[in-house]
Amino acid sequence: MSQPAHARINVDLLRPLLRTSWRFYFLVAALGSIVLTALVSWLSQAFFGFGVTGIRWPVYWGFYVTNFVFWIGISHAGTLISAILRLVDAGWRRPVTRCAEVITVFALMIGAMFPIIHLGRPWLAFWLFPYPSERLIWPNFRSPLVWDFFAINTYLTGSVLFLVLPMIPDFAVVRDKATGVRKTIYTYLACGWRGTPRQWHRLETAMQIMAIGIVPVAVSVHTIVSFDFSMAPVPMWQSTIFGPYFVVGAIFSGIAGLLIAMAVLRKVLHLQDYLHPVHFQNLGKLLLVMALLWGYFVFNERLVTYYGNGPSEMAVFWRTQRESFAPLYWTMVICNFVLPLVLMGIRYFRTITGCVIASLGVVVGMWLERFLIIVPSLGHKYLPYSYGIYRPQPVEIIIAIATFAAMMLLYVLFAKLVPIISIWELKAGRASASLAEAVGEGGDARPVARGEANL
Amino acid sequence: MPKWGMAVDLDRCDGCGACVTACHAENNISTVGADQAARGRAKHWIRVERYWEGEFPDVRLKFRPVMCQHCDNAPCEPVCPTYASHHTPDGLNAQVYNRCIGTRYCANACPYNVRFFDFFNPSWDKPLHLQLNPDVSLREVGVMEKCTFCVQRIKATTIQAKSEDRPVKDGEIQPACAQACPSRALVFGDLSDPESEVSRLSRSPRGSKLLEDVGTKPSVTYLSKQ
Amino acid sequence: MKAVYGLYEDGQAAQQAVNRLRAAGVNDRDITVMSSQPMEDVEFGHMGGKTWMWWIACGGGLLGMATAFGLAWLTETSWPINVGGLPTFAWWPNLIIIFELTMLGAILATVVTLVVSARLGRSSTIYDPAVSDGLILVGVEETSDARVRELQDALGAVRGEIKVVA
Numbered sequence: 116m117s118q119p120a121h122a123r124i125n126v127d128l129l130r131p132l133l134r135t136s137w138r139f140y141f142l143v144a145a146l147g148s149i150v151l152t153a154l155v156s157w158l159s160q161a162f163f164g165f166g167v168t169g170i171r172w173p174v175y176w177g178f179y180v181t182n183f184v185f186w187i188g189i190s191h192a193g194t195l196i197s198a199i200l201r202l203v204d205a206g207w208r209r210p211v212t213r214c215a216e217v218i219t220v221f222a223l224m225i226g227a228m229f230p231i232i233h234l235g236r237p238w239l240a241f242w243l244f245p246y247p248s249e250r251l252i253w254p255n256f257r258s259p260l261v262w263d264f265f266a267i268n269t270y271l272t273g274s275v276l277f278l279v280l281p282m283i284p285d286f287a288v289v290r291d292k293a294t295g296v297r298k299t300i301y302t303y304l305a306c307g308w309r310g311t312p313r314q315w316h317r318l319e320t321a322m323q324i325m326a327i328g329i330v331p332v333a334v335s336v337h338t339i340v341s342f343d344f345s346m347a348p349v350p351m352w353q354s355t356i357f358g359p360y361f362v363v364g365a366i367f368s369g370i371a372g373l374l375i376a377m378a379v380l381r382k383v384l385h386l387q388d389y390l391h392p393v394h395f396q397n398l399g400k401l402l403l404v405m406a407l408l409w410g411y412f413v414f415n416e417r418l419v420t421y422y423g424n425g426p427s428e429m430a431v432f433w434r435t436q437r438e439s440f441a442p443l444y445w446t447m448v449i450c451n452f453v454l455p456l457v458l459m460g461i462r463y464f465r466t467i468t469g470c471v472i473a474s475l476g477v478v479v480g481m482w483l484e485r486f487l488i489i490v491p492s493l494g495h496k497y498l499p500y501s502y503g504i505y506r507p508q509p510v511e512i513i514i515a516i517a518t519f520a521a522m523m524l525l526y527v528l529f530a531k532l533v534p535i536i537s538i539w540e541l542k543a544g545r546a547s548a549s550l551a552e553a554v555g556e557g558g559d560a561r562p563v564a565r566g567e568a569n570l
Numbered sequence: 571m572p573k574w575g576m577a578v579d580l581d582r583c584d585g586c587g588a589c590v591t592a593c594h595a596e597n598n599i600s601t602v603g604a605d606q607a608a609r610g611r612a613k614h615w616i617r618v619e620r621y622w623e624g625e626f627p628d629v630r631l632k633f634r635p636v637m638c639q640h641c642d643n644a645p646c647e648p649v650c651p652t653y654a655s656h657h658t659p660d661g662l663n664a665q666v667y668n669r670c671i672g673t674r675y676c677a678n679a680c681p682y683n684v685r686f687f688d689f690f691n692p693s694w695d696k697p698l699h700l701q702l703n704p705d706v707s708l709r710e711v712g713v714m715e716k717c718t719f720c721v722q723r724i725k726a727t728t729i730q731a732k733s734e735d736r737p738v739k740d741g742e743i744q745p746a747c748a749q750a751c752p753s754r755a756l757v758f759g760d761l762s763d764p765e766s767e768v769s770r771l772s773r774s775p776r777g778s779k780l781l782e783d784v785g786t787k788p789s790v791t792y793l794s795k796q
Numbered sequence: 797m798k799a800v801y802g803l804y805e806d807g808q809a810a811q812q813a814v815n816r817l818r819a820a821g822v823n824d825r826d827i828t829v830m831s832s833q834p835m836e837d838v839e840f841g842h843m844g845g846k847t848w849m850w851w852i853a854c855g856g857g858l859l860g861m862a863t864a865f866g867l868a869w870l871t872e873t874s875w876p877i878n879v880g881g882l883p884t885f886a887w888w889p890n891l892i893i894i895f896e897l898t899m900l901g902a903i904l905a906t907v908v909t910l911v912v913s914a915r916l917g918r919s920s921t922i923y924d925p926a927v928s929d930g931l932i933l934v935g936v937e938e939t940s941d942a943r944v945r946e947l948q949d950a951l952g953a954v955r956g957e958i959k960v961v962a
Contacts, residue, residue: 122929164711165672166689171610173683175674235672235687235712242652242671245867252653252669253871257879257889260651260673265896273903280910288832291925307915309923313844314914315834321910324853325903332899339892347679348645348784493678497781498636500619501683503610542930543833647879648889657878787881 124541128534129292131384139531146524153517156510157232165235169508173501174493178511179233180343181485182518185368186226187267187340188361188481192369193219193274194333196398198326207397209544210389213537214380215373216278221525222372223271225518230263232514259342266332266339273329280321283308284539337365344488350427351420351492360412364481367405367451371477374398376526378471380535389536392467399470402477403459410452427497434491439504443483450480572738573661574719575761575789576748577771578635582755585633589616592750593637596720598706600692613686615717616747635756637747638663638684638717639780639788646676646685654714661761661789662719670713677714681784685716719758720745740766761789799922800947801828801935807838810932814840820946822936828922830933840934847913853906860901864894 160167170177196215200208231240243264245254254261286305293301308314341361344352354360374395381390420428435444458464458473494503529535593599593616602611616637623630640663646655647663654669655676677685691711694702702708705722709715724743731738740759748756759768771777772791779788804810810829817827824843835841868890876884927933936947 125928164690165687166606166611166711170674170687170689172612172686173610173677175677175687230673233673235674235714236670236710239671242669245871250669251875253867253875255648255651255653255877255879256868256872256893257648257882257886258651258675259649260675262889262892262896264651265893269896269900269903272900276903276907280907284832288928291928306911310830310832310927311844312829312831312835312841315831316842316845317847317849317910317914319834320847320849321906324849324906328853328899328902328906332896335892335895335899343675346649347675348681348786349678496683497681497784498619498683500617500621500636539833543836643881645880648882650879653877653879655879657881659878 124538125288125292127386127388128536128538128541129289131530132289132532132534133293133297135531139527142527143524146520146527149517149520150524153514153521156513160510161237167508167510169506169511171503171505173496173503174490174505176233176489176493177505178486178507178515179229180489181482182515183226183229183233184340184343184361184485184489185482186222186229186518186522187337188365188368188485189372189478190219190222190226190270190274190369191333191337191362191365192222192373193217193278194329195366195369195401196373197277198329198333201322201326202330206544207394209540210386210536211373211377211394211398212540213278213281213533214376214535216274217526217529217535218369218372218376219274220271220278221522221529222369223267223274224525225521227267227271230260230267259339259346262339262342266336270329270332270336273325273332277322277325277329280318280325281537281540282533284310284318285534285537288538289534334362337362349492349496350425350431351416352488354416354419356412356416356419360416363405363408363412364484367402367409368477368481370398370402370405371474371481374402374470374474375478378467380530381467384530384535386536389541395467395470396465399459399465399473402455402470402473406452406455406459406477413452427495431492431495434495435487440487440491444487447480447483447487450476451484454480571659571762572760573762573789574640574724575661575759575768575772575791576637576719576745577757577768577777577791577793579755579757579771580632580634580792580794581776582753583618583633583635583751584753585618585620585631586752587618588750588752589635589747589756590614590618592746593717595701596703596706596723596746597718598692598702598708599715600694602690606689611689613688613715615684615686615715634792635747636682636684636780637790638719639682639786639790640719641789642787643785645679645681645784645786649675649679651675660724662721662724663716664721665714665716665718667707667709667713667715672712672714674714681781681786682788685714688713688715799935799937801922801924801933803924803926803931803933805931807835807841807932810835810934811838811840813934817934817936817947822947826936826938828933828935828937830923830927832927832930835932847909849906849909849913852909853902856905856908857898857902859905860897860899861894863901864897865890867897868893 168177193216196208197212201212231237234240242248243254243261254264283304283306286301287308287310290298290301290305338358338361341357345354345357347353377390377395377398380386417432420432434440454476455473458469490505494505496502593614594601597615599613599615601607602613606612616635619634619636621632621634623632640661642657642661644655644657644663647657650656651673652669652671654666654671656664656666658664672687674687677683677687688709688711692708703722705726723745727738727743731742738760740763743758745756745758748758757768757771759766761769761772763769771793774793776793776796777791778794780790780792802813804813810831814827814829818824827843829840829843869885872885872890922933922935922937924931924933
C-alpha cells in the first residue's frame, strides 16, 4: 500500500545527495568567490581602519546594522512555519518545515556575524561573553547589545537543535542507501538511530517541547533587536511600538524568504510532486496577512508621531515621507504593502510565480524599511548643526551583496548534504492520511488526517 | 564629593574657536585632514555651533559651544555593552578607551552628538608630534572618545591639593577650553559647592539647559539673554 | 545468543506479529520494533512511551533562570557601576537575560534528555536496512537458541520475511 510511495520518496529526496552535476560545482564556485571578496573587503576594513566605510558623525550605524536586522528578521521564517504550524498540527507544513528551519539557521548565522563586522575593535568581541576576566569586569547586562548577544545565541542554539534533531531519522535513511565514504559519514551522523517506538516517542516529545520553547524565543529575539533602537532617545526611535512592529516585520520577511527558497528548490530539485501550488497559496495567504499587519503597525507608528507634532520627530518624519528619502520610502510602501495585497489578495495572481514576485518585492521592501528606520533618524537628531548625510562605501555594499550570496551558498551546500524535505515527516503525514482513508468515512477518522490527504 | 559642572555664557561667546584649538592641543586630538573632515570624521570634543537668525539685513549670528554635557541621566551609559561609558562618583561621564569595542551605540544615544569615533589611527605631521600631552592617552582606531572635562587636570589638581592637605580652590581647576577662552565665557567648577562661581551662574535666571526636555539632566548650564 | 526478527509490510501485520510474540510469552521490554516513521495509530507505537522529558525540560528552565539571576545579581552588585543614574540591580532589564537563559536551559535539558533516554549513539544488535524502505521490523534481540524455532513460528504466522541473526 505505502511501499511504492516510500521508495519513490526516498529516491526523489535523496537524489541530490547521491548524485552531483557540474552545475553544483559551478554554483558553489561562483557564490564562494563573492563571499570571499566580501571577506577580503572586511579584512581590509580591519586593516586600514574603520574609515573605509561610509559611517560618519552623526550617522554611526548604516548598512551593517541594516543587514543585521534584516537577516535576523529573515530567520523568523522557520520558527513560524515549523514551530507554530507543528503546534497547531497543520499537515500542510510537512514538506516545508526543513526548508524553513534551514533558512532560520543560516540567516541567523549571517545576521549574527554583523555585530562583529560592525565593531570598531572586532578582535575584542569576546568581551560580550560573560566570563570572569582579569579586568574584573563583566558585560553590562543592562545594555541592549548584551541582550542581543544572549538572545541571538539562545535562538541560534535552539534553531540548530530544532533543525538537526529531526534530521537524525533521515540520516538513518541515507546511511542505509549510501555506500563507501558517504555511508561512514552518515552512519556517524545518524547516531545509531534505529526507529524504535521509544526513540520515536522521545523525538516527537522533544520536538514538541522545543516548538513550544522556540516561539517565545523568536518573538523575544527580534523584540530585543528592536530595543537596539528604542532604548536611545533618537527622534522616531524611542517608540514603544518597536517591539511588535519589528517582530511582525521579521515574520513578514521570513515568509517571503521562505517562498523564494521553496520556489527555487521546486524548480532546481524537481520537487513538483512534493511542493504543490496549495503550499504556495497557503503561504501566500500568510504573506498577505503579514502585509496587512505590517501596514497596520506602520500606520500606528506614523499617526502617533504625526499627531504629537514634536519638532525633531516631524523633521525626521518629513525627511522620509517627502524629502530626501522619499523615493526609497515610497518604494518600500509599494513593495511591502501594495504589491503583496494585489498579488496575494486576488486569487488569479496567487500562483507560484505571483508568490515569488510578491516575495522578492517584500525582501527588497523590508531591507529598505530597516535602512529607513536607521539612517534618516540618525542623520537628523536634535541639534541642526550636527545633521549629517550617510553615503555607503564599496566595503559596505560588497558585504551586503555577499550576504545574499552566502545564504545561497549555504543553502546549496545543505541541500547537497541533507534531504531538503523531511522524509520521515512526509511519510508520517501520508501514513496518517492513508489510514484515514482505510478507516473510511466513519467516526474514527481524525479530522487532521483529512487535511493531510491533500499531500 | 565634588560634582563637576560648567556654565557657558552665550552672551560672552564670540565664536573665536580658541576653546576648540586648546582642547585639541590638551587632549591629543588629531586633525583628520580636509577630505575626512568633509566626510564628517572631524573630532571636535568641543565645537562652536554657529546659527544665523533673521533675514538680511537684520541678521544675527549666534554661537554656542557644545561639549559633552556629562548628564546625570546620560543615555549613552546604560547602552554600552562593556561599561566603557559610565558615571563617576564626582559627576563625570567617563569614557574608558580600553573597554571600548566600538559599537557606537553611545554615540547614537547621545542627543547632543558629542561623541566621536576614531575612524583611523591618529597621526601628527612632524614636528607637531612633539607637542603631545603626556597626561592624556592616545586613542587607537575603533574606540569612542569625547570631552572629559579635562579629567587629567582635575585629577592632577585634586592630588596636588590633597598632598598639600587643603581643599581645591574654586577656579583652580581650569579645563583647556575654559583656560583659553578670552572672554571668559566658559566657567568650570564644583556644583556641589553653593558658593562656587559655576553654582551661582547655574542658578542665574539667564540659565537654561540644552535639550532639557529630553530628560538627560546635563551638568552644563547655558546662560543667555532671555 | 541469537536474534530473531521479521519484516512486515504495514502496521496491522506488524501489530499482529507483536501480539503473537506476547502470546508466546515474550515481555514487552524484550520485543524490538523498528520503523521508518512514528507509528502512532498502531498500539505498539506507544511502547516505552512514558518519559520524564517535560519535567526535565522545566527543571532545565529553572536552572537557566537561576543561573541568569545569579549572574546578573552577583556581577552587578559586586562591581557596582553607575550607568545613567539607573539602579544597580533592576528587574526590568535583567528579566531579559533571565528569560533567555531560562529558555536555553529548557532547550538544552530537552536535547540532553533525548540523547540519553533514546540511547542515541549506542550501536544496536539488530537492524535491517529494509526498514528505510518502509518495512517494519518486529523481533526479539536476545534469545536462547532453543526458543528460536518457537519465535520463528510466532513471527511467521502471516507472510513476512523471517531472519535469524547470530
